[in-house]
Amino acid sequence: MISHLETAEHPEKLRRVAIEPISRVEGHGKVTLLLDEDDHVRQARLHIVEFRGFEKFIQGRPYWEVPVMVQRLCGICPVSHHLAAAKALDQVVGATHLTPTAEKLRRLMHYGQILQSHALHFFHLSSPDLLFGFGSDVARRNIVGVAAAYPEIARQGILLRKFGQEVIRVTAGKRVHGTSAVPGGVNKNLDKDERDILLKDVYQMIGWSRDAVHLARRLFEQNLEEYNAFGRFAAHNLSLVRADGAMDLYHGGLRARDKDGKTLFDHVEYSHYWDYIFEDVKAWSYMKFPFFRSLGPEDGWYRVGPLTRVTQCDFIDTPLADHERRDFIAFDNGRATGATLAYHWARMIEMLHAAEMIKELLHDDDLLGSDLLVQGERQERGVGMIEAPRGTLIHHYRVDENDLVVRANLIVSTTHNNQAMNEAIRRVAEQYLDGRQLTEGLLNHIEVAVRAFDPCLSCATHALGKMPLELELVDAEGTRIDALSRAA
């Protein structure tokens, strides 16, 4: 843990550099660095600067409105919020088991979401750093630059994302912000025409996803020492796994392992997650800091997301993805499984798994069924958990006797990764920035570390490429002595 960089002892005498907003991530965030007179980093923090207030303003709303309302948290992975809320409200309406059609339609929607979000992150947002270099010419370090230098890679990335969005469209009703998951099931099935449209392209998507895994691996191999060391830190891990230990991104029990791989808890039924996870608050951030109760706030923080899921599951039950998982685990004597930049590699393995699962589901006639809804004995409380593209996502609601939500608690993936991302930027600050004259290229290393987690900093909707980068160098008296800026 690099906690000595969380809070400097005498910040009043230090120079402040802000990376604000961080670009090529979802949502608004900033990184602040405090430097001493010799340019040594004394403090590094990742801040989340927006306050959304969803937990408050869904209070007093009818529960059936919630899955549609809360997905507006995000324009990239609304399906994750839609499904996590629906899963929580399944419990409220007493739907302990969904019909096969409902469960499979939701799963298909979720895999479409994983595929499109992972493709967006890897190709559109991160590949410019990985293909051109972290400190490369900023003018071409973007998706347009990738399209010019590597047109086939850019094309495949764009079409993979488009396919994922099509899966969402036919299952949710719209590419973004659909309505099909309702408490107790779904409001539509899949018709044959919709299925056939997807079947036509799914094999190509599996092929391209496998190519993407190999690309991520190749990039890692080519820069082995740097990638292994970049922003590296030891962390505990948390993810859902299926009862047989397989990766399951839609449903499962909680598995937590410590930084040495020792099991902390396993196959925990998540409806009482608060017995295991608690949230800490720090004065300098709007985002909370979750931790394992058994280890306390100082040492109990953990990491979630693709790297955790791929390394914590016992196997993946689709053949191509499992083959890649085994290669990944075995690579370089397992060293990559703890590397921050290996998030990208793991992410592509998950994308391949999602493409394979989509193919499998499309051949399942249950999706064409008409039995869509169940309900049972009404409950006061519901917890829904899902593995969203960025990691474990928790939705928790309490509903009164008049059907109105009276309490909500959402712990989103990026919140779980809050401390982990802070650790990563502090490590990178030490590795690359300490004692050096800051340049745009050097500061981008910080952003590369943040991007590895694919954070959704406020779970907010943003237009790609619209976020400028502004850097200010301010002396101890607060006078601006230097500035760098980058247009969108």
Next chain:
Amino acid sequence: MSETHTFRLDGDEVPFAEGQTVIQAALSAGRYIPHLCYHPEFKPHGSCKVCTVKADGRAAASCTLPARAGMAVESDTEEMNDLRRTLVQMLFAEGNHFCPSCEKSGNCMLQALGYDLGVMTAGFRHFFPDRPVDASHPDLLLDFNRCILCELCVRASCEVDEKCVFALSGRGLDKHLVVNAVSGRLADTDVALGDKAVEVCPVGVILKKRVGFAQPIGARRYDARPISAQALDDAPRPGNHRSGCGACEEGAK
């Protein structure tokens, strides 16, 4: 049978029967005039003013204006549609109409009219009124945030259901929907599922509980066709064999 006369609507002859209003005659003839508070099963109300036309140069609500032989009516003109757009914008600004999470989305007349008239922004500063919902009734929910004061529920509850559950209270900006109970709570009225007042709400105020979003996107009333086409199907006129309002019949299912 009464004698048939004609008036001119945007230059075209439109026949009408004695006693018909301009909007009744227009819809019967397959000509759409935008409207919100007009409903074919109820007496004209003339409150929303969206159906305002120019008749012989003078503005009048076409739902209350009796058709007159030889009258020249202007409706689908830039001037009238601009005025209608402004009226709809004012309704959006006055309430809390959050279409993205509203279960009436796709079935809502106000939303559909906004789309059809090309309303791109609210145009006015939002009032953001504080209007808690009334969820006291076991089967029905009242979301006052979306009320456009059309009084269709008021009329339906009195004239069809014979219960007079709803009324408007206050004046001007303070005008609001109330229910007929000392407590002011819907649970203390005799409103029930299946009441005409429940089916007739053109926006998302009177809602059946626990069935929101049951209709998938694509199957909703205004997903496939704009309100200007759908309203003609709903209007009782020769050829469509419909005796009442199509929206109500669908809502009652």
